Amino acid sequence: MNTNNNLLFLRSFMRNPKSVGSIIPSSRFLANAMVNEAIWQEGTAVAELGSGTGAITRYVQTNANENTKVLLFEMDQTMRSNLQNDYPNFTCHPNAAALVDAMKNEGLQQLDYIFSGLPFFNFERTLRDTLIEQIHQALKPEGLFIAFQYSLQMKKQLSEKFIIEKIKFVPLNIPSAFVYVCRKKE
Numbered sequence: 001m002n003t004n005n006n007l008l009f010l011r012s013f014m015r016n017p018k019s020v021g022s023i024i025p026s027s028r029f030l031a032n033a034m035v036n037e038a039i040w041q042e043g044t045a046v047a048e049l050g051s052g053t054g055a056i057t058r059y060v061q062t063n064a065n066e067n068t069k070v071l072l073f074e075m076d077q078t079m080r081s082n083l084q085n086d087y088p089n090f091t092c093h094p095n096a097a098a099l100v101d102a103m104k105n106e107g108l109q110q111l112d113y114i115f116s117g118l119p120f121f122n123f124e125r126t127l128r129d130t131l132i133e134q135i136h137q138a139l140k141p142e143g144l145f146i147a148f149q150y151s152l153q154m155k156k157q158l159s160e161k162f163i164i165e166k167i168k169f170v171p172l173n174i175p176s177a178f179v180y181v182c183r184k185k186e
Contacts, residue, residue: 029172110140116147
């Protein structure tokens with residue numbers, strides 16, 4: 001992670017801490033813990049919510065095959081522009097709450113995997129509900145939602161729409177994080 005990305009992330013956090021959730025990007029340990037949950041040979045369509053400076057995106061790019069369609073969602077305009085420049089084969093979108101519409105615009109019916117770094121518990125309940133409903137609608141049957149959080153506070157709400165297969169603790173991140181691996185309920 002270069003210094004410019006760290007500064008960009010910190011500035012974004014200072015402007016809007018409830019949307020960013022941390023002062024520095026995710027560690028490689030956290031990124032690996034997330035992307036290693038996917039079976040990449042089977043993944044044809046993937047989304048990443050809250051892509052930030054690309055800390056997880058670079059691991060998605062490394063693992064995805066050339067035919068995998070990847071949608072990135074980032075609200076911060078500067079970060080989104082940087083992502084578009086760094087990952088020209090991926091499409092960038094501003095609002096994860098419009099995930100299903102963005103998929104339709106890209107000609108996608110369902111996603112195999114959705115990765116998320118969004119700080120869900122910082123959001124109002126109505127936004128959390130909207131995001132979780134969008135994620136549930138977007139995933140194929142048995143699709144995986146793989147999200148990191150800094151607490152276990154989302155466990156109850158996620159279990160309403162998903163089977164939580166496991167929660168992995170990743171201590172080598174600032175702050176330490178939990179990776180939720182959730183399978184879509186029908």
